[in-house]
Amino acid sequence: MRFIPFLFLLATAACGQDLRTKGLQQPVEVLRDTWGVNHIYAKNEHDLFFAQGYLAAQDRLFQLELWRRQATGTVAELLGPQELKRDVGTRLFMFRPQNLDAELNRYHPHGSQIVRAFVAGINAYVTEINQTPEKLPFEFKTLNTQPGLWTPEVVISRHQGLLSNIRDELNFGRLVHLIGADSLRALQWFHPVATKDRDDKSPDLTLHVDGKGLMQHILGLYEAFRLPIRFSKADKTLGVTMEDDALNRRGKDLDGLKQAETDAWFDAEKQFVGSNNWAISGQKSASGYPMLANDPHRAQSVPSLRYWAHLNAPGWNVIGAGEPTLPGISIGHNDYGAWGLTIFDTDNEDLYVYDINPANANQYRYKGRWETMRTRRETIAVKGQAAQTIKLKYTRHGPVVFEDGPSHKAYAVRAGWLEPGCSPYLASLRMNQARSWTEFRQACLASRVPGENMIWSDPKGTIGWQAVGLAPIRKNWTGLVPVPGDGRYEWAGFLPIDQLPHSENPQSGVIVTANNNLTPTDFPHRDAIGWVWASPSRAQRIEEVLSDGKRKTVSDFMRLQADYIALPARTLVPLLEPLSAEEQTTEQALAYLRKWNYSLDMNSVAASIYVGFEASLRRAFADLTIPADAKPYLKSVPTKRILDWAVSPQLILHQAINRDSLLLACVAQSVADLTQRLGPDMETWVYGQRTNKHITLTHTLSDLVGDEQRKRINLGPVPRGGYSETVNVTGSGLNQEHGASFRIVMDTEDWDRTMGINTPGQSGNPDSPHYRDLFPLWAENSYFPVFFTRKRIEQVTESKMVLKP
Incomplete structure (x- = not known):
């Protein structure tokens, strides 16, 4: 393992650059360090988040453009009719707030101002770069397009969030139909936990709907809008989804291959979307202060999903990483404490099956009466052909994803993440300003999607864990299989987040979460959370190392994040x-x-x-x-x-x-x-x-460019260790496609001791020196120092920039 000692780093700051940017209120100073991290110093909150959006667009413009099109259901406008189904799914599941400002303020008291400032910053850069299209990153030239403007609705899109278990629920229903509930329980590992009022330790898998009907391709629209975009070799201006691309490559049956490829992607997402985090008390550390580490596991990609930033303004001083499409920092620290996250299994999706009126396909039976679906018409622009007008249907439970006309059945998804306040990770804004464990736990109450294990450590000596997430209360079923939509199976509200599992300063002095089941055996709300959890191997190995009796250092934490014990x-x-x-x-x-x-x-x-x-x-x-x-x-x-x-x-x-x-x-x-x-x-x-x-990282447009360009945009191969059950998760395939692209390790005694990494680099533009500069460091399971104080940051500043009104 290698990291760069700061004593040997020399400041390489270039001459300061001033940029006039419409939309700012006061000048903003930006120090970009040797590793491409922007340290943003603003004089007010608006300008801080304006600058964050502006700089994210500068670094990740094509990534932001794909996000915008996926969020707005406008991919077919760019890439043609094979993306129409994606756009239909997006429009069907789009969150449309009744009051936008009220929705934004759920995430932070100043949420509306913050998100609007962030969007204004993105749009300022988009407007500037579109005036000189020759300076656009190569992706836009390859696809013959330009980036579009953002709105706050794009920020709060749920399309790329880690959602829940609707595919598992459908498949469990199919399996009960095919092999029976007892056989499924014997094969799957449902984590049984007895409750105070029920001794049954096996989840109820009774199927009250027609199992044969479940064998149809019910979730096609749901799957379409969730899949990543892939691009065709055949036409540089025409993109296809990954399953269609596989068809082009293999020339097999369309429907069968589509489902096979879709299953492969969702299976990989389910298996490897996870994370590790842990915290230890001062009694366990060499410094005598609490320490915290986090490494979220997502798809390995170029550019990375994560994006580092340091935000400094009156009331704000926070550093770490989030996603370039969101304001704030989701994992990192401020002056008062550090925090991290992993997935906690809350089940906020259910599949409902309805009897449809044979005389009116827009009516479904609910509590003994025919109830009329709500409908909505949308027009979708499609490249190369006329715009398509579609009709979307909704029951009282949610979007209708499939209609079986001959059987007079319809299927709808109730998705908790379509509730207000469920934009993934945006509640991190509240956490960014927490000054204590009490304030941090209060901030967690606004974090509804995804379900997460939030952990905290601070220099005053506190470590804590709070599970968060939207957890529907189901009084008469487990949520593991589809149910009739006739009114017998309704959510009885949501479990208050502060009633989810949590702990403060455990006697062991150690908190470890790795997507494993941490639910207490006497937890009284068993059916409000999930039944399927990750293998405990990672958590057990982490606990083993942290409990070996030796006081831990930052270097020890880095070695543990790179651990390959199976x-x-x-x-x-x-x-x-x-x-x-x-x-x-x-x-x-x-x-x-x-x-x-x-x-x-x-x-x-x-x-x-x-x-x-x-x-x-x-x-x-x-x-x-x-x-x-x-x-x-x-x-x-x-x-x-x-x-x-x-x-x-x-x-x-x-x-x-x-x-x-x-x-x-x-x-x-x-x-x-x-x-x-x-x-x-x-x-x-x-x-x-x-x-x-x-590991080989392949750019999404790799097949559309020549050999020389391909060498510039793809990275690897480089050797790796580990597999899907090591602490350092590298997946079960020969090529590592999932795992930790971002890592952070923090000792609360001194924030300048923080170490981090993000592969392959901060920028998504191959013309930038920060496109691939972190890849060799990451490949060695190594880190760079993440300085927090102005003095240390100036020692490693690569360039200075002042954004002026």
């Missing part, structure tokens, strides 16, 4: 130790595993063998346990089920399967796969290499 291997590999194989190469592989330390290091041969072995075991276990017709809806089984079987095979599989024979066969399969990919010499099978575990 906890499942501690259960599986010892089972192989007494076994022997007839084939020499399989026996040789077993010898590597017997001497292995369970770390998926880049230079380890055993790591390659183990990852192949575990992957083969997962496939074999799925083949043995999941019926063929259920596999499209349950493609794998949780790690816990595999480990339970490994320890007690007779309790899991009814088939007469010899565990040892199966384990040996999976090792042999790993050897065969590695031989085919890496050659016969086992000594060359080191884990981290270009043809094995690596």
Whole structure:
């Protein structure tokens, strides 16, 4: 691990640059440091957020333009008819506030002014750059377009938020229909928790709707607006979604491939969208002060989802990262404390099934009467053809996503995130000004989407955890399967956020969250939160390291974020130790595993063998346990089920399967796969290499440009370690497509000790030196210093700029 000691850094500030920018009230000073982070010094709140928007647009203009078009349902206007379904889905699920200012003020008392200032800053830059289109980033020239202006409604769009479990709910309903509730409970890991008034530890999966009807492609419109945009090789001015692009590449059946590709993307999102965060008390740290670390796990991309900024103005002094499309900082620290987030499983989506009036397709039965749907007409511009007018339908529960005319059924999604105050991460604005744990916890009450584990640490000695999120109260069902929309299954309001799980200064001196189930066994509102959580492997490994009796430093925290220990291997590999194989190469592989330390290091041969072995075991276990017709809806089984079987095979599989024979066969399969990919010499099978575990970042327009441009915009490959269950999450594929692009480590004794990273760089423009400058540092699991005081910042200032009215 490498980081840059600040004693050896020299200020490289260029001469100051003054820019006249319409919309400012007073001059704003911007110091850009060596790593491309803007430190913004404003004299008032309006100018602070105006400058944040202006500079985000300067760094991430194409990323912001894609966000704007997705948020407004105007992608087909740019990319053609194959994006029409996306735009229909966007319009169908668009949040339309009755009172925009009231909505914005839910996130902060000055929310309306802040968001409008941020939007004005973006638009100021967009207006400037459109006057000199030759200076636009290459993406706009490639697509022959220009960026458009923003509105506050774009900021509060929910289209790219981490939402909830509607796809799981539909698939669980299908699985109950196909294999029965008991079989599903045996295969899936629903985290059972007894409540005070109910001893039943298994969730109710009774299906009260027609299971056969659930087998249709019900969520097509929902899925369309959630998918990332992909671009076609065929036409530089025409984009397609990833499933259509796959069709072009493979030439297979359209509908089948669309669903397969869609499933792949959502499965990856579900599996790898997570995060780690932890905090320790001063009794656990070398400095004697609380410390905090956070590394959110999202898709690896160029540019990154995250964007660093330092915001300084009267009443504001906060540094960290958020998303370039949002004002404020979602993860970081101010003068008074530090905070971080991971996903906490609140279930705020439900699928309702309705009986439709055979005489009127716009009416559905509710409480014994026919109720008329609300309708809305929208006109969508489509490149290359006439504008399309569409009709959107809504029940009292939400958008109608599918109509089954012959069966007189309709399906609608009730989405909690369409409630007021549910714009993802925007409530961070309140957190940015918290001066204590009490104020921070109060700020958390405005954070409704996504469900998160918010943690806090401060120099006065407090560490705390508060789960947040919109949690509907379901009094008579679990929310795990679709239900009739006839009035029998209604939400009874939402659980107050301060009643979600929380703790302050635990006796252990350690708080760890890694998307695992932290719900207390006596939690009284079990059905208000989710039943499916991440494997506990990451959390257990973090707790193990933090509780080893040694006081921790910032360097220790950085090493822990880069940790490659595979906890499942501690259960599986010892089972192989007494076994022997007839084939020499399989026996040789077993010898590597017997001497292995369970770390998926880049230079380890055993790591390659183990990852192949575990992957083969997962496939074999799925083949043995999941019926063929259920596999499209349950493609794998949780790690816990595999480990339970490994320890007690007779309790899991009814088939007469010899565990040892199966384990040996999976090792042999790993050897065969590695031989085919890496050659016969086992000594060359080191884990981290270009043809094995690596990362390559591919720009979304990579297929539309020539070879030289492609070299400029794509990054890698570089070797990686780890996999999907290490603290340093790098995914289960050979190419790391998910994991921590952003990391931060903070010691509350001295904010200038903060260390961070964000790959591949702060800028999304390949012409910028900050497009790829952080990628080599990140690839080594290394960091740069994140200075907070003006003195330290000036020591590493690369350029100075003054934005003037």
